[in-house]
Amino acid sequence: MSRYLLAKVARAVFVVWxxxxxxxxxxYLLPVNAIDLLFDPTDxxxxxxxxxxxxxxxxxxxxxxxxxxxxxxxxxxxxxLGLSVQSGKPVWYAIGSxxxxxxxxxxxALVVAVxxxxxxxxxxxxxxxxxxxxxxxxxxxATVSVPVFxxxxxxxxxxxxxxxxxxxxxDSGLVSLVLPVVTLAIPVSxxxxxxxxxxxxxxxxxxxxxxxxxxxxxxxWVLSREVFRNASLPALTIAGVIFGNLLAGSVIVxxxxxxxxxxxxxxxxxxxxxIPVIQGIVVxxxxxxxxxxxxxxxxxxxxxxxxxxxxxxx
Amino acid sequence: xxxxxxxxxxxxxxxxxxxxxISACSANANATNSAGSTNSAPVIGGTLRxxxxxxxxxxxxxxxxxxxxxxxxxxxxDRLTYQDPxxxxxxxxxxxxxxxxxxxxxxxxxxxxxxxxSNGTPFNAAVVKANFDQDAEGDExxxxxxxxxxxxxxxxxxxxxxxEVTVKFSQPNASFLQYTAFTGGESAGFVSxxxxxxxxxxxxxxxxxxxGTGPFIIKSFTYEKDVILVRRNGYDWAPPALAHTxxxxxxxLSEIDMETIPEASVRTGSxxxxxxxATLDVQTxxxxxxxxxxxxxxxxxxxxxxxxxxxxxxxxPTNDIDVRRALIIGWNRDSLLKSVLTSSYRVATSPxxxxxxxxxxxxxxxxxxxxxxxxxxxxxxxxxxxxxxxxVKDGKQLIVKFVGINNLVVNEPAYELMQAELKQIGIDVxxxxxxxxxxxxxxxxxxxxxxxxxxxxxxxxxxVLWQTYSPAVGNAAFVAKGSAxxxxxxTTLQEIQDTLNPAQRIAATxxxxxxxxxxxxxxxxxxxxxxxxxxATYVHDIGFDAQSRNDFYNTWLGKH
Numbered sequence: 027m028s029r030y031l032l033a034k035v036a037r038a039v040f041v042v043w044x045x046x047x048x049x050x051x052x053x054y055l056l057p058v059n060a061i062d063l064l065f066d067p068t069d070x071x072x073x074x075x076x077x078x079x080x081x082x083x084x085x086x087x088x089x090x091x092x093x094x095x096x097x098x099x100x101x102x103x104x105x106x107l108g109l110s111v112q113s114g115k116p117v118w119y120a121i122g123s124x125x126x127x128x129x130x131x132x133x134x135a136l137v138v139a140v141x142x143x144x145x146x147x148x149x150x151x152x153x154x155x156x157x158x159x160x161x162x163x164x165x166x167x168a169t170v171s172v173p174v175f176x177x178x179x180x181x182x183x184x185x186x187x188x189x190x191x192x193x194x195x196x197d198s199g200l201v202s203l204v205l206p207v208v209t210l211a212i213p214v215s216x217x218x219x220x221x222x223x224x225x226x227x228x229x230x231x232x233x234x235x236x237x238x239x240x241x242x243x244x245x246x247w248v249l250s251r252e253v254f255r256n257a258s259l260p261a262l263t264i265a266g267v268i269f270g271n272l273l274a275g276s277v278i279v280x281x282x283x284x285x286x287x288x289x290x291x292x293x294x295x296x297x298x299x300x301i302p303v304i305q306g307i308v309v310x311x312x313x314x315x316x317x318x319x320x321x322x323x324x325x326x327x328x329x330x331x332x333x334x335x336x337x338x339x340x
Numbered sequence: 341x342x343x344x345x346x347x348x349x350x351x352x353x354x355x356x357x358x359x360x361x362i363s364a365c366s367a368n369a370n371a372t373n374s375a376g377s378t379n380s381a382p383v384i385g386g387t388l389r390x391x392x393x394x395x396x397x398x399x400x401x402x403x404x405x406x407x408x409x410x411x412x413x414x415x416x417x418d419r420l421t422y423q424d425p426x427x428x429x430x431x432x433x434x435x436x437x438x439x440x441x442x443x444x445x446x447x448x449x450x451x452x453x454x455x456x457x458s459n460g461t462p463f464n465a466a467v468v469k470a471n472f473d474q475d476a477e478g479d480e481x482x483x484x485x486x487x488x489x490x491x492x493x494x495x496x497x498x499x500x501x502x503x504e505v506t507v508k509f510s511q512p513n514a515s516f517l518q519y520t521a522f523t524g525g526e527s528a529g530f531v532s533x534x535x536x537x538x539x540x541x542x543x544x545x546x547x548x549x550x551x552g553t554g555p556f557i558i559k560s561f562t563y564e565k566d567v568i569l570v571r572r573n574g575y576d577w578a579p580p581a582l583a584h585t586x587x588x589x590x591x592x593l594s595e596i597d598m599e600t601i602p603e604a605s606v607r608t609g610s611x612x613x614x615x616x617x618a619t620l621d622v623q624t625x626x627x628x629x630x631x632x633x634x635x636x637x638x639x640x641x642x643x644x645x646x647x648x649x650x651x652x653x654x655x656x657p658t659n660d661i662d663v664r665r666a667l668i669i670g671w672n673r674d675s676l677l678k679s680v681l682t683s684s685y686r687v688a689t690s691p692x693x694x695x696x697x698x699x700x701x702x703x704x705x706x707x708x709x710x711x712x713x714x715x716x717x718x719x720x721x722x723x724x725x726x727x728x729x730x731x732v733k734d735g736k737q738l739i740v741k742f743v744g745i746n747n748l749v750v751n752e753p754a755y756e757l758m759q760a761e762l763k764q765i766g767i768d769v770x771x772x773x774x775x776x777x778x779x780x781x782x783x784x785x786x787x788x789x790x791x792x793x794x795x796x797x798x799x800x801x802x803x804v805l806w807q808t809y810s811p812a813v814g815n816a817a818f819v820a821k822g823s824a825x826x827x828x829x830x831t832t833l834q835e836i837q838d839t840l841n842p843a844q845r846i847a848a849t850x851x852x853x854x855x856x857x858x859x860x861x862x863x864x865x866x867x868x869x870x871x872x873x874x875x876a877t878y879v880h881d882i883g884f885d886a887q888s889r890n891d892f893y894n895t896w897l898g899k900h
Contacts, residue, residue, distance in 0.1 A: 077478065077486045084483050113397055114483050114540040123563065179605060187613045194610050195601055197565065284601045286564035294395070294564075297775055 030337050034323045038316035045312035046102060046305070047095075053301045054091050085111055085302075107309065108302040112295070117306035120291065125310070127197050128287035131279070132272045134207045139215035139268075143261075146215075147222035151230060151253075152245055163223055169216035174275050178209040178282040195284035206283045210275045217267055225257040232256075259330055265322050269315055382880065382896035384587050387595040391607045391619030395564045395600040399547040401529030402475045402487065403540065407620070407871065410524055411890050412567055412598065416458075417529025417552035420449055420468070422579035423521035423886035425640070428697040428800055430517055433579040434463065434530070434553070444512040444840060449520070451503040455577050457532040458557045465505045469497040471530050472507060483540035487526050489807070490519050512838045514845070515803030524798045524887040529554070553577070555591040555893045569596040569892075582883075584894055592896035611635065611874055617897065618875035618882060620890075623749055624682050630874045638873040639684030640884035643695035643800035645808055646688055647751065648865040649742055649792035650816040653825075657738055658791040662721040663767075664861035667740065667792075670714035671761035673707065676867055680753045684872045688865030691805065691856055695886075697842070698802045698849025706858045707865065715765050723766065731766035739768045743786075744794035745779045748869055755794070758866065787818055796869055800886040802849035806833040809856055809863075817862035825860055876900065 082088045086097070086108065098108060107117035143166075150162035185205060186194035196202045229235065230253060238248050276289035288307065295303040327334040394406045401413035420435040435449040455463040476494040478486030495508040507516065522528045532551035535543065543550055547561045555578065556569040576589030586592070599616070601607045608626045610616045612633070622630065622637070631637050651658045651667065658664055673687040681687065686694065689703040702708075718731055718738070726732035730739070744755055752773045759769040774782065779795075786793050793816070797804050808814045810833040811826040819826045832855055835848035856862045871888050878900035883891040 074486075074488045077488050080478060080480050081483075081485050084480060109483075109541070113544045115544050116541070119545065179603075182606060183609065186615075187609045190613065194606055194613070194615060195599060281602045282606065284565070284599065284603070284606065286562060290395075290564050290602075 030327075031324070034320055038320045041316045041319075042309065042312045046099065046309050049305045049308040050095055050098070053305060054094075085109055102309065107306040110295075110300055110303045112298050112300040112303070117302050120303055121288065121306050121310055124287050124291050127285060128276050128280070128289060131203070131206055131210060131276060131285070131287065134203060135210035135214055135272060135275075136268065138207055138211035139218060142211060142215040143218035143222050146219040147226045147257075148249060150223050151226040152249055166216040166220040166223070169212050169219075172213075174209060174213055174278045175282060177212055178205075178279060181205050181209055182282065197285045202283075202285075206279050206285060209282070210272065210279045213275055214268060214271045217264055217271070218261055221261055221264060222257060225260050226253055229253045229257045255329075259326075262322050262326060262329075265318055266315065269318055273311060380898075382586055382592045382894075383898060384592050384896070385594050386592075386897040387597055388593050388618065388879070388892065388895060388897060389597045389599065389616045391599050391601045391610060391616045391621075393600070393602060393604075393607070393621035395602075396561075396567050396598070397563070398544060399550050399558060399561070399567070400535070400540075400543045401527045401531060401550075401552070402471070403484075403543070404525050404527055406525075407889070408598065408600075410527055410887075412558070412569065413529055413550075413552075414523040414527060414554075414885070414889050415556045415569060415596075415892055416550065416554040416558055417527075417531065418455070418554050418577065419523070419528045419530070420451075420520040421517070422581055423518065423800055424581060425695070425800075425884060425886040425888075428643075428695065428886065430521055431579060431581050433521070434577065435520070438517070440517070440840065444514045444516075444838060445509045446506055447516055447520075448500065448504065448506045451505070452577055453503055455553050457551045457553050458572055459532055459534060459551045461532055461534070461551075463530065463553050464502050465499040466502070467530060467533060468505045469499050470533055470536050472497045474536055475526075482538070490516075490522070490526060490528075514837050514840050515799075515801045515806075517840060518799070518801035518803070522799065522887065523885050523889045556596065559595070564600060566597055566599045569598070570594065578893060582891075582893060591893050593892060596892055608874070611876070614876075618873055618879050620871065620873050622872045622874045624680070627682050627684065627872060627874065634877065636873075636875045636877060636879065637684060638875060638882060638884070639870045640888045641686055641693050641695060641868040641870050642796065642798045642888045643693045643886065645691060645797045645799075645804045646693050646865055646868045647744075647748070647754075647794055647796045648688065648691055648863045649744070649794045650808070650863045651861065652786065652791050652793075652818045653860070653862065654787065654818040654820055655791055657733075657736070658740060660721065661861055662717045663723075663738070663740070664864075666714040666717050666765065667762065667767065668706070668857075668861055668864050669708065669710045670765045670767065671758045672709040673867070674709065675761070676754055676757060680750050680757060681867060682872075685750065685870045686868040688867050690853055691863050691865050692802065692849075692853065693868045696800055696802055696804070696849075698846040698853075700850050700853050702853075702857060711765050718766065725766050729763070729766055730768045737768065738766060739770060740791040741770045741772075741789065742792040742794065743772045743774065743779065743782050743790050745776055746773045747776055750867070751794075754866055792864065794866065798887055802836050802845065802852070805849065805852045805856065806836045809833060809852075817856075817860070819860070819862070829855055829860070 086094065101108065109115065110117055110120050113120065146162050146165055150159050153159050182194050182205060185191050192205050193202045235248055235252060238252055276287060277293050280287040280289040281293065291303065292307050295307065327337055392408045394408050396408040396412050398405050398409050399413050401417045404410040404413045418434050420433060422431045422433040424431060434452050434455060436452050438447060438449045440447045451465060457463060473496065474484060475487050476491035478484050492513060493509045493511040495510055498506045498508065500506055520528050529552060535549060535551050538549060548558050550558060555572055555575045557572050559568040559570045561567050571591045571594055573590055578584050578589065601610065604623045604626065607619045607621065608630065611619050627637055651664045653659055676687050689701045689707060690699055692699045723731035723733045723738055726737065730737050742755065744751055746752055755771055755773060759771050762769050782790065783793060797808060806813060808816045810830055811819045811821060812830045819829060832848065832851050836845060836852060839845050839848065873882060875882060878898040880896050880898060881894040883894055885891050
């Protein structure tokens, strides 16, 4: 067990380091002088070289890339990700001040998405009407095909501007969270529902289900007592995909609903080529991703006795 | 820098006598520049909910970058002088009078007494010196960048007495007087000594510590969400020109909630649903709709150098003056009004916007649409129509590469229209319209890669031409150093920066425009950018100042 744990932790650390290094290489290969971007384009011609040198030194851009890499990596290990070139704020502060609303949004959206996905999978497997099952099974592909911004704009038009039930902007309280959460949950629920529906239907044909039915169990009883647990396990394996969807979706959802958050910070930093912040976001995302996967790796053996036995025998 | 008294001062005429200060009483100065002016008495109190596209980030007035940054910073601070938005004249504000030496290297300001910062500390000569010194020279330990664009050749500021300062430069700097009224990016507003002691990081993290003397105070700041301003009670030192009566000199609104709403349809929808009272950054398509629905549309051109493609005179084929002339007269600016712009915008009639003193209208002369003449210029110059309708000379096609910024909603459609019309006379414009950071990258390579670069500079002063086109300064048209053209341009443009005599300055500005547009064809003007606000009918007197930034000092909300 400890070897398994060690291997998984080592992998998580590697993922974060690789994300840091790759993002460093990519960002430093960009044909952009981060210092030039600090000045108004119309003032660049009249800004003196001395002023530019002064500010390059302040942000540490005056050293060779390889020296910067090792210095910044060392700082990153000590928890210092540098300064935002655009705002002058420490990167940790810039990310830290917006991470909470995004985490709240993402966690709520994930819960809602899982509920939607289970609802679809349960109904699609339980119904005896072929057409209803087909209709329900066509929902997951549809949710991923409709662009998030379109879902958001339609919801805001109907529920904010026409009905006035929810505010169109802001992050004050539960009421303002409803529309963004639903908007983000819809595309995220798609892959989960697809996977659950498939595995529900597969499990329903398994011999143990036949035995239960033969003993007189109803379809609902079998689904909720027997199939549910066995069919849900594979959904954990797409945690990475779900995580990616949540992050990508938050960029759009936060923009439409004018909410502060990591998504908006990402969009802004990419737009302004704020290299330290972009790299900080990559690293923080990699850490969250690695932690999530590590948690799944550690929980999985507890849920699946077969895997537990295999690890124990190693 | 030195704090000793100036030795040999040869001060020229006092500004008042020079005719720069007019009108102690211009009662209606802001009437045409503001929203829904009525005769009824302003209502005191209420919160204005104001929408905008960008998230304000730098509320330190010396460090403002975006339009919302400067609107907020300007409403919490005051400046030495006030510029009348209609006439461009410089009028008293925190400085009651001023004078300068004949070579325009020294400017002395007498300060108003009794002005305080919102933390109770006094505004005086020491504060002015501390602000100008930090702004002009930067402070490495605090992460503050020197503003060398507005303080070129700064020597220092001397405290003459507690209410008098002298600002010194090593070269003539006529436009400095206008800068003392400047509210655009990196403005001339004053902050308290406590703010000056903070690092850039501290000022950005918690902007409520940015202390000004202005009619509003920052109450709260939530990045990417909103900035809430509250009225400064006891404020009573607005420029006389703003003709503010009532509420003992303080503003009328109790609060301003400035909300960042990135998505255009949500801004418009929020205004229609009553979640906002007014919004900036109105799309041209929404503008027509909102006007029909009875909303007020308030707009003012951004003064300065307008949106214009500066032509590279050192790069083929725009090194050929006939090609440059054909580019200028070969497309119809009026068609922009039909398809791209609304009535809130003006098509280009000069490299300068019409608000800037000394502006010359070239609509019926150098900028008159004349495709026949353009084709004749090209044909006579040896450019024959070749394959695909594109002209060819010596085996080379007439392809020009233009780059612009996508930050203003009408830029791209305007440039595409220009591109389509120029194609009809045989010029193939290869167009790139980019976000600001990508544009900055390309701009750095403009000398060798681009035939035309389009951007605007907002400053209500003709010195913007000197700053942009003088071969000794910005040299936006890449005029070869040492050429006759370079010499003539340098001399003529320098005259704008060398005088504050209104008649001489206007003459120099006219001569500069003639050289830039007519004689050397250095730029291909497109349109005058505007700031457009949509507001509900009960919103009164949202002001546009001389740099087209909004001031809310006179704003009030009627019954609704």
